[in-house]
Amino acid sequence: MASNRSNQLIVPQANQALNQMKLEAAQELGVQIPADGYYGNVSTRDAGSLGGYITKKLVQIAEQQLSGGMR
Structure with a gap:
């Protein structure tokens, strides 16, 4: 199926990680x-x-990285 997305990833390699995060979120939320x-x-x-x-x-990950991973 062709996609008409206008959003482009700045780091294309992140696509797999984002898809994995989407799957984990759906599983956790029961979607x-x-x-x-x-x-x-x-x-x-x-x-x-x-x-x-x-x-x-994603905000939690960014906060951890900005604080040097100390949480």
Whole structure:
């Protein structure tokens, strides 16, 4: 399936890590990930929960890196 995304990753190698984070977040939140990768049938609430959870995790990672990993 072709994608019309306008967002481009600054570090393309991060795509695999972001996908892994998405899978872990979905599993932890109990959200079913579509096998075909199409999220159009995922409820708005579930998609928002995934996005919020991933953002929270990314902020935590950045804070740890900025503080020298001491947490």
